[in-house]
Amino acid sequence: MQVRRDVRLADLTTLAVGGRIDRLVEVETAVELVTAVREADEAGRPLLVLGGGSNVVAPDEGWPGDVVLVRARGIERFGNALTVQAGHDWDALVAYTVENRLAGVEALSGIPGSTGATPIQNVGAYGQEVAQTITAVRVWDRAEKAERTLTPAECGFAYRDSRLKRDPVRFVVLDVTVDLHPGDESRPVTYAELARTLGVEIGATAPLAAVREAVLALRRGKGMVWDPADPDSRSAGSFFTNPIVPSEQALEGCPSWPAGDGMVKLSAAWLVQHAGFGRGTREGRVGTSSRHSLALTTEDGATAAELLAFADRIVATVREKFGVTLEREPTAVRP
Structure with missing residues (x-):
């Protein structure tokens, strides 16, 4: 684990606002993440866990305790299921699923941030949301001081919402498991704008790569693909x-x-x-x-x-x- 004291929250968030951090702890594995969280809790230091920083409005006064920056990356495949580390870049995961002919998250291309953040917000776009594919979320339960694996029902998914979002202090996401569909075709396209762009009827499918390219083009046209130069x-x-x-x-x-x-x-x-x-x-x-x-x-x-x-x-x-x-x-x- 690396510890720094010369960082602002503005440097870690896509909105580029937020003051100085007391301690920045950068972790590269789930074990390091749990260790960093436990150390902050045992010392009584305020704790903020950050992934890609793409869904956060950070405070101008900064953070008076530990900010744990999650950089744990990696994908394990079990048949059509993928277990993905919390710090893995979300769009890189979507690209992996398209390249490996696994359908279910292709319409979520171009969304910035980390995989561990997606079940918290129940991220969705263009007719898909992560709750449709998630089968398990492994977390560190700060209240119980133990690892747990939450089922979709226990996650309490709703529109851009979840139990993880409603109780943001208790659970720290360690990894996420998604179950996808094998093949070259997407899941049925249900979003009208995407269907028009692809030239298909609503409810039809399209090649996975074509859906990803169409979504990326739509998002870029709206300034919704992270680009430091844009x-x-x-x-x-x-x-x-x-x-x-x-x-x-x-x-x-x-x-x-x-x-x-x-x-x-x-x-x-x-x-x-x-x-x-x-x-x-x-x-x-x-x-x-x-x-x-x-x-x-x-x-x-x-x-x-x-x-x-x-x-x-x-x-x-x-x-x-x-x-x-x-x-x-x-x-x-x-x-």
Whole structure:
């Protein structure tokens, strides 16, 4: 394990905000990760576990204890199942599945961050989400001081949510097991924009490589593929989740999708844009991406306080204009 004291959270997050860290502990194996967590807990030091830093709004005041940076990488294959270390780059995993003719996560190409973070958020895009393939999540339970393997039911997956997200202090993800489908074809394409791009009907399949290429192109067009040279990718991806409301609250003109039990999912991007925060809206050093109104971006010198205040103005304006409350997707960390 490497320990450093010269790092800011801004250096470790895609939004590039956040102050100085007291102790940065970089780990390269699950054993080192557990050791680092136990040492922080036993010493009573505040603990923050980071992977790719792509879904975090880090605090301007920094972190007064240990930040454990998870760099544990590796994939083990058991038939059609893969067990993946928590620090393994997510998009590298998706590329591996396409190259090895395993379907199930191809539409999740281009999402930045680490594999260990995906079950926490129940990451999803273009009609797929990780809960559809995850069969086990191995964790360190800080309350029980023991390793556990959580089943999907125990993970409590919901739309961009899970038990791991609702109880962020207790569980530290060590590895994730996914069960995939062998073959050259994707899972059925259910997202209209992706189907149009591929030239297939909704519910049809397409070659795995073609789906990956199409998703990457769509995401790049929206500034949603991490690229240090692209200011529009200096974000946490979609900053708000699509709100789910009773069907009678559907809004005229707003795209919506059935969400079961008399509910519909509204387009958060439409709500943000029609509340007056279209692409390229800037307030000082923060604002919406020039290519996607749902992504909030930062400029050099921006602070978390500026970003969150701008996000709060969006939420308040959408609520006032449409009677719908947007929920933030990234986690705003507090010491």
